[in-house]
Amino acid sequence: MxxxxxxxxxxxxxxxxxxxxxxxxxxxxxxxxxxxxxxxxxxxxxxxxxxxxxxxxxxxxxxxxxxxxxxxxxxxxxxxxxxxxxxxxxxxxxxxxxxxxxxxxxxxxxxxxxxxxxxxxxxxxxxxxNGLLGMPPSMRRDELVAVIGSGPAGLAAAEMLNRAGYRVTVYDEAKRPGGILRYGIPNFKLDKQVVDRRIRLMEQEGIAFECGVRVGEDVSYHYLKDRYDAICLCCGSRAPRDMKVPGRENKGIHFAMDFLMQQNRRDDGEEIPPEQEISAAGKHVVVIGGGDTGSDCLGTSLRQGAASVMQLEIMPRPPAERAEDNPWPEWPRTNRESSSHKEGWDRRWCVNTRQVRGKEGQVTGLQCVEVEWVKENGRFQMVEKKGSEFELEADLVLLAMGFVGPGENKLADVLGLTKDARGNIQVNANHQTSVPDLFAAGDMVSGQSLVVRAIADGMETAKGIQRVLEQKAGDVPSSPASP
Ligand SMILES: Cc1cc2nc3c(=O)[nH]c(=O)nc-3n(C[C@H](O)[C@H](O)[C@H](O)COP(=O)(O)OP(=O)(O)OC[C@H]3O[C@@H](n4cnc5c(N)ncnc54)[C@H](O)[C@@H]3O)c2cc1C
Missing domain, CATH: 1.10.1060.10 (Alpha-helical ferredoxin)
Known part of the structure; x- marks a missing residue:
């Protein structure tokens, strides 16, 4: 002990x-x-x-x-x-x-x-x-691996393959590597210097990064296949869930990731063209969605100088303590407060948005209604509470209602990779897709999850790639290290 x-x-x-x-x-x-x-x-x-x-x-x-x-x-x-x-x-x-x-x-x-x-x-x-990190591998193999996507899954796969001696290049369509670590999670939760420091270390260890390259459009599968022995797709799951209500077409309604990404680009010194600017400054902001992405929007809006911020959640408020059917050591389904929730906020549960109010094409408010969740035939059904309609003033609405899958990916779509019912890429025990030299990891396979799970999946996928390449090569690393 x-x-x-x-x-x-x-x-x-x-x-x-x-x-x-x-x-x-x-x-x-x-x-x-x-x-x-x-x-x-x-x-x-x-x-x-x-x-x-x-x-x-x-x-x-x-x-x-x-x-x-x-x-x-x-x-x-x-x-x-x-x-x-x-x-x-x-x-x-x-x-x-x-x-x-x-x-x-x-x-x-x-x-x-x-x-x-x-x-x-x-x-x-x-x-x-103490300078204890950043050792290149002690041996190099001949095989080359392309990792597509530099979020935590792609970085983990690249890191493990590089440690095993493979020559790894990471491609990303974004200007800089890191995926959601860089462009989704706000700087106030994860300092981007921490991401930069890691990327520098990975470069030092011999991993190459090619940013600003959209795979499937700027480079094709055949281009990659000719140059690499294996390709690992780690493109995330970023197609946002939309809100289908009358008035949705009004201006001033944005997906959370567009808003968060812009602030991260600003923090990185990028100029945002005025016509693309999404700003909460001086505005009444309504965030629809009570999860972590919503709370990141809340903290970002407050820092941008919003006049007010209201976060709406359609589900009931979770209990303060674990329920009987949710004992330790399970993940507690209790009400959690992020650092942003402690910064001054208004939050309502069991609220559905019925309609967007607008004037001259610009959002001015929301018509909402309180709901109850009633158990019928063993399943919870949402029922509107009669007479509970209310109006909310809003000149910026941020949609943070989760993600519905990886969305369009030209490379995966052209090759017709097998997907599950939710549109996630299907893989076998070696993390191979339906095209054997193409592997996949992270949110693209699991759906939107957690950084720690994306890292774990990237590591497992690296093992799968190694197993398949070793089988092909008959094993044995071939040349001394030259990162
Ligand atoms: C706003 C937000 C906040 C979050 N906060 C947390 C948190 O605090 N803690 C936590 O554990 N989890 C958090 N998550 C979840 C977590 O960030 C994700 O589960 C994780 O980043 C998934 O990693 P990934 O590598 O699979 O995908 P991503 O991080 O999404 O990376 C995918 C990468 O692929 C690139 N890409 C996509 N298509 C192409 C293409 N065709 N060519 C080239 N590149 C391409 C993208 O540019 C991107 O860089 C958050 C998620 C969001 C949206």
Whole structure:
């Protein structure tokens, strides 16, 4: 055990910058614990015989109790090595993972979970601060692999294939790599310098990045097939769910990702042409959708200087505590508040939008109605509450109602890759699509999910690619390293 009775000590979090100050900028809201504080917190780990954090909670199966023990002993480099063995990017998960490891931590059963996410982040930052990262592979193979898409799934696949000695090029249609890490998640949750730092490291390790290239249009499947031994599609799942109500055609209604992406581009120093500008400044903003994307819109609108922000959710407000049918160590279906929700907001549940009000083609408001969820024949049905209609003033409406699948992808569409009922790409146990030299990973396969799951899937796909290439080659790496 890390420390006898250590679990009796209090959980300490790093906390957030004060609201009044953090709303003045787009800088990260979460603060850091000192190394000594992190070490004290790891003492709370009980090194359980069955560590649910590791086996049940973490999609990457991070060896959490062992990492805690090493940090407690002050063996930061060893903790880093152990963490990197299962998670190539703890600096991302240590910042933006909802941490299913913590919700399944045994200490959380009768008290408060160990601060695992903060430990990960501190261990990784120790690695960067002490120059312990960025070693090119010790051997190189002849085979070349193209990874399409540089979100967490693509980066994880590239990193693992490069570690195994393959020569990897990552293509992305965006100007800069990172996928949703760069263009979706706001800077106040994930500092883009953290993404830049990782990309520099990957380049140093020998991975090439080709940005501004839309695969399927700027380069074809045949172009890639002639040059690469395997191709891995990691193009995400970004087709947004639309709101089909009268008045939808009014101006001033935008998809959440368009709004968030623009702010991230602005933070990156890009000029947004005035005719494309989506701004919440001085506006009454209504965010439709009560999930994380909606809360990112909320925080971004407040920082842009919105006059008011209202977030609407069609489902009922989740309970404050776990329901009986949702026991530990399951993911808690409780009401969660993001840092943005603590910044001044208005939020309503069980609300449906009936109609958009507009004047001269510009949105002016929404007609909404309260709803109830009634169980009929074992299924919940939405029923409008009579007489509960109400109007909301709005001159910017942001649609954050989730994603319906990968959407159009010329390469996948031209090749007629097999998809499931939801339009996600289907893969076999080696993560091969219906075209054998084409593999797929991440949200494109699972549907919109979490960064940690995209990383895990990218890693598994890299293993599948390696298995298939080794079978073809009869194994044995061929030349010394030359990244
Ligand atoms: C706004 C928002 C906030 C989120 N916040 C969190 C969070 O805080 N924590 C969390 O765990 N998860 C979060 N998620 C979910 C998480 O970001 C995704 O599950 C994850 O990014 C999926 O990774 P991916 O690599 O599969 O796809 P993506 O990150 O979507 O990357 C796909 C990449 O493929 C590129 N691409 C697409 N088509 C082509 C093409 N034809 N040619 C070349 N390139 C192409 C795209 O430009 C993109 O860079 C959030 C999602 C959103 C939308």
């Amino acid at each position: 890390t420390k006898q009775l250590g679990f009796l000590e209090e959980r300490k979090e790093a906390g957030y910058r004060p609201v009044g100050i953090r709303l003045l900028d787009f800088e990260p809201v979460e603060q850091d614990l000192t190394h000594e504080q992190v070490r004290e917190q790891t003492a709370r780990c009980m090194e359980c015989g069955t560590p649910f954090c590791h086996g049940y909670g973490c999609p990457l199966s991070n060896a959490i109790p062992e990492c805690n023990e090493l940090v407690y002993q002050g063996r930061w480099s060893d903790a880093l090595e152990l963490l990197l063995a299962t998670n190539p990017f703890p600096e991302f998960t240590g910042r933006i993972c909802p941490a299913p490891c913590e919700t399944s931590c045994v200490a959380g059963l009768g008290g408060e979970a160990v601060t695992i996410r903060q430990m990960e982040r501190a261990v990784m930052d120790y690695g960067y601060d």
